[in-house]
Amino acid sequence: MDKSLLNNNEYSWCFACGKDNPSGLHMRFEIDDDKCTAYFTPRREHQSYPGRMHGGLVAVLLDEVTGNYLFAKEGKPSYTAKIEIRYRQPLAIGEEVVCTGRELKRKGRMVEMQGTICKKDGTLLAECLSKMMIVDETPQPSRKLAAGEGEEE
Numbered sequence: 140m141d142k143s144l145l146n147n148n149e150y151s152w153c154f155a156c157g158k159d160n161p162s163g164l165h166m167r168f169e170i171d172d173d174k175c176t177a178y179f180t181p182r183r184e185h186q187s188y189p190g191r192m193h194g195g196l197v198a199v200l201l202d203e204v205t206g207n208y209l210f211a212k213e214g215k216p217s218y219t220a221k222i223e224i225r226y227r228q229p230l231a232i233g234e235e236v237v238c239t240g241r242e243l244k245r246k247g248r249m250v251e252m253q254g255t256i257c258k259k260d261g262t263l264l265a266e267c268l269s270k271m272m273i274v275d276e277t278p279q280p281s282r283k284l285a286a287g288e289g290e291e292e
């Protein structure tokens with residue numbers, strides 16, 4: 140993959156992985172031939188009921204680790220068209236988890252992905268099956284965001 144893509148300012152505000160997003164999760168990834176891996180420790184601000192990560196944010200982890208695999212492999216964006224999640228056990232606040240995204244199969248631009256989140260001992264906490272549509276968008280040229288851009292008045 141062209142690593143400059145990840146430094147492109149157009150992508151650096153992604154809620155899950157953008158380095159410039161102060162409210163984001165700041166996920167980081169390792170890309171192998173057949174999978175993408177991310178390590179993440181939920182913090183208190185990610186909580187729903189006491190001690191457990193919000194389910195919507197668990198979905199973000201799964202969506203991102205699968206989407207990032209394709210982003211790295213294809214060098215262009217893919218949009219989530221469908222995602223189905225099985226929440227098996229809570230993600231505990233303060234306990235690191237391992238997120239993994241893999242491609243299952245593809246037909247044309249539509250790719251079926253599998254995502255998992257496990258404890259470090261391998262216990263499965265959550266998993267997803269998703270469909271992602273690869274789009275033929277050339278990444279936008281990198282540009283410096285003007286101060287305050289994207290913020291509400």
Ligand SMILES: CCCCCCCCCC(=O)SCCNC(=O)CCNC(=O)[C@H](O)C(C)(C)COP(=O)(O)OP(=O)(O)OC[C@H]1O[C@@H](n2cnc3c(N)ncnc32)[C@H](O)[C@@H]1OP(=O)(O)O
Pocket residue numbers: 150151153156202203205206207210217218219220221249270272274
């Ligand atoms: C910074 C780096 C970050 C990297 C990681 C990112 C991870 C996060 C990803 C996201 O958050 S993406 C944002 C959330 N998702 C969206 O905003 C997607 C919104 N939906 C769309 O934009 C469009 O619906 C979509 C691009 C998914 C598809 O539109 P298209 O115009 O390209 O396709 P079209 O609707 O013409 O359908 C093409 C084919 O796909 C099929 N299809 C479309 N959606 C489907 C679906 N959901 N399930 C099954 N099939 C589907 C459709 O039936 C059709 O089949 P046929 O070719 O056989 O006719």
